[in-house]
Amino acid sequence: MRNRYLDLLRALAIVRVVVYHVTGWASLTVLFPAMSVMFAMAGSLMAATLYRVGPSAVGRRLRRLLPSLWVVAAIFVPAMLFTGLPLTPKVLLWLFPVADPPANYWGALALSPIWYLRDYLWFVLASPIAIWLFRRFPLPTLLAPYCLLISIELGIYENPHGVLREFGLYFGAWLLGFAHQAGMLRRMANRVLVPVVLLLAATGGAWILANPGPRGYDLNDIPLGNALWSAAFILVALGRAPSGAAWVDRNELVGRAVTVLNRRALTVYLWHMAFVVALTPLVDVVGWSHQNLLGQAIRVALVFVLVGVVTAAFGWVEDVAAQRPPELIPGGRPTPPAGGQRDVTARSPLPVATSSTTVADGSCGTPTSAVPEPTVERTW
Template identity: 75%
Template sequence: MRNRYLDLLRFLAIVRVVTYHVTGYATLTLVFPAMAVMFALAGSLMAASLDRTGLPAVGRRLRRLLPSLWVLAAVFVPAMLLTGLPLTPKVLLWLFPISDPPANYWGGLALSPIWYLRDYLWFVLASPLVLWLFRRAPLPTLAAPYVLLVAIELGVLADPPTVLREFGLYFGAWLLGFAHHDGLLRRMRNRVLLPVAGLLGTAGLAWIATHPGPRGYDINDIHLGNALWSAAFILVAIGRAPTGAAWVDRVPALGRAVTVVNRRALTVYLWHMPFVVALTPLVGLVGWSPRDPVGLWLRVGLVFVLVGVVTLLVGWVEDRAARRTPELVPGRPRRSAADRAAAAPASPAPAGAEGALVGAGVRVPAPRRDGERVLEGARWLSGR
């Protein structure tokens, strides 16, 4: 049984990511640290999959992750090869992005969200061992990514590999997902959880305020502040998650939107940035500046419309990857076999059926003559 509250969080995270990439509003990253929330939810699901099927869960998770990337690569890699990308063995990283796959000058920006799949891939591969460690030493395992990030930010680990930095930045959120799945966050009393969240949040905001990045207080540029503030947000938003949110489905439009975005989250995430990049100069041609409110929100609307179109075209790949029946638009109510049988038109009994029923010991009422039917109708009309 799905928890609609967690579905709602994922829906809000995806919408926030797309809106941020169009508008560039740094405040959005503070109000809702979407990427950390997405990693925490993914970590919880990964722990559940490992508990259910063991090591084969890694293969299943990769099977659900990679096909949508391959569809994107089938469109953009040939386009990049035709516009200056050298054909080298590194191009094969588009099949399995264990490291950043190569891109040309425009592809590097349009396909920049690929880093999320790279991190996700590493986290999935590490999960069986780390979940084993987490259940034997929860606090040291959970603290390890944050200690690693502090060491990097303070220069103790100079010039670390990108993947190692990303483990420090986002793997803590993934581990908080483990803690959510195992019920550790739920069992923490408020007098413990809330002060810890307050301490982490205060430390994160203090670091953000004193270490602004090139875009000001955009937490994507302030790694330690991002990790601490996101941990505080996850402790409250997911650690105190209700068991459900039935009210979401009481508003049909909202319930359907939450379902569609959850079923098509990877497609929306992968395809939105090319439209953001393409529309920015096009909107400028009509005379609106990049920061003009009308042009800005027009781009937001157009990006969502175009993402909706491409989701209709290729979103079904996510259904195939998850071994679901492909749907053009997910979330359509499905009738059960009993509902379909009840709605089916009744057929008249075949000739000779009454004799068969009597032979089986079933009482069949004798047919009435036309005169009896008329008399019965007259009595009904007279109120008798």
Template identity: 75%
Template sequence: MRNRYLDLLRSLAIVRVVVYHVTGWATLTLIFPAMSVMFALAGSLMAASLDRSGVPAVGRRLRRLLPSLWVLAVVFVPAMLLTGLALTPKVLLWLLPVSDPPANYWGGLALSPIWYLRDYLWFVLASPVALRLFRRAPLPTLLAPYALLAAIEFGVLANPPTLLREFGLYFGAWLLGFAHHEGLLRRTANRVLVPLALALGAAGLGWIFTHPGPRGHDLNDIHLGNALWSAAFILVAIGRAPAGAAWVDRTPVLGRVVTVLNRRALTVYLWHMPFVVALTPLVDVVGWSHQDLLGLAIRVALVFALVGVVTLLVGWVEDRAARRTPELVPGRPRRTLAERAAAAPASPAPAGAGTELATAGARVPGPRRAPERSGRVPG
């Protein structure tokens, strides 16, 4: 049984990512650290998959992840090759992005969200060992990514590989997803969890406001502050997640939107940035600045509309990857067998059949009277 609260949280995270990329508002990263939330939810799902299937769950998770990327690559890699991208063996990274796939000058920006799939892939590969370690020593395992990130930020580890920094930045959120799946967060008393969340949040905000990045207080530029603030957010938003949110489906439109965004999360995530980049020149042509709220609202609406069109065209790939029946728009209510039988039209009697029976003296047999009982119980 799906937890609709977690579905709602994932939907909000996806919407927040798209709106942020259109507007560039750094405040959105503080209000809702969407990427860490998405990694935490993915970590919880990965732990559940490992419990069900063991190590083969890794292959199943990659099978669900990669086809949507391949569809994107079929469109954009040839376009980049025709506009300056060198044809080298590194192009094969578009099949399995264990490192950043190559891109040309415009593709590097339009396809920049690929880093999420790169990190996701490595986190999935590390999960069988990480979950075993987490169950043996939860606290040391959980603290390890944050210690790694602190060592990098304070210069103990100079010039680390990008992937190592990403493990420090986001694998802690993934492990908090493990803690959610194991029930560790739920069992943590409020007198412990709330002060811990407040302390982490205060430390994160303190670091953020004393170490602004090139875009001000944008979490994407302030790694240590990002990790600490995101951990505090996850402890509250996921650690105290309700068992469900039935009210989501009481509003049919909201329930359908949440379902669509969850079933098409990869498609929306991968395809929104090319449209953001394509629409950016309109800012100069039409005169929409980032201070023009109407212009920004129109751009957000246009991006979602274009992503919606692409989702209709290729979103079904996510259904095939998950071995579901492909749907044009997911979430259509499915009637039960009894409901379908009740709704099936009955064959009408031929016209005039009642009159013919009456004139022929036909009689409808009445109910038979039950025979008298002898009073014995059947043996």
């Protein structure tokens, strides 16, 4: 069965992102560094797929990532072209965003979350090499992105390419997902985990306090503080993750909400900012200030309602991309497997063998690397 703790963590991350974009509360980025958590869990899933099917995992991830983007592009790109966006070959980046695709004045705000897909795409493409390095040199590979970011922030590496800066900021979280999938985080003894977490949190927190950005202590404006603080958070959230959270499904409404947010995470993420931008003028029309809690709550609720409508309209694309039967609202009662057999899937992270590793087809072999391979892919 699925690890509902990880499902809950992902659902909370999506909700946190939406609430932050509506309210702009910088404290949310510190309390829950959602983007790094999302990259860590995505890295864990990518590692599981690589362990199971090898480099073809890249194609599988892209197949699940791109169709939802294409739906957004099919609607917004023509609208931007009609409102001033020049038609140039760069428009094709909306099909495969290895760089920021072009947008006009309003599209740049409404579609600003595209950066996440750009980084995700680069991380997926880099993962076959990264997993090879990680299995042979786990600790140096984990430290490499943080060393890159430190060199950039301290001015040692001047004028880095934008992609390299993103690797420094978020690829460390992605690699922590590799470590989670391999079981390394769970196996860390408290005498190691606790000092590491305290060191990362203290260093990251000190950097944040000493280097506030234009929005104060918003982690999005403080890359090094963001990376270090997020690493400490991930080590706790995933390193001491429970094997499950069965209580999530004891309340049908909560369980269904967690399932929907997991099955429609990409759709929610891609569309929510457009509604945030569209509803922003309400602040002036109705007279709510950004400090008005009632006004903020109403805007958050309206954004989620509108996202719910568009998710019902287009969320099924995620089902098709994942080769699942399309559903209007995910999480209904599953159809029993033929013959009454139980459908068993893996928990994540998977147990790691010490002397031999069971592979997906049930055969056994001897590990050949410092990091043993998990056995089965856990997808979402």
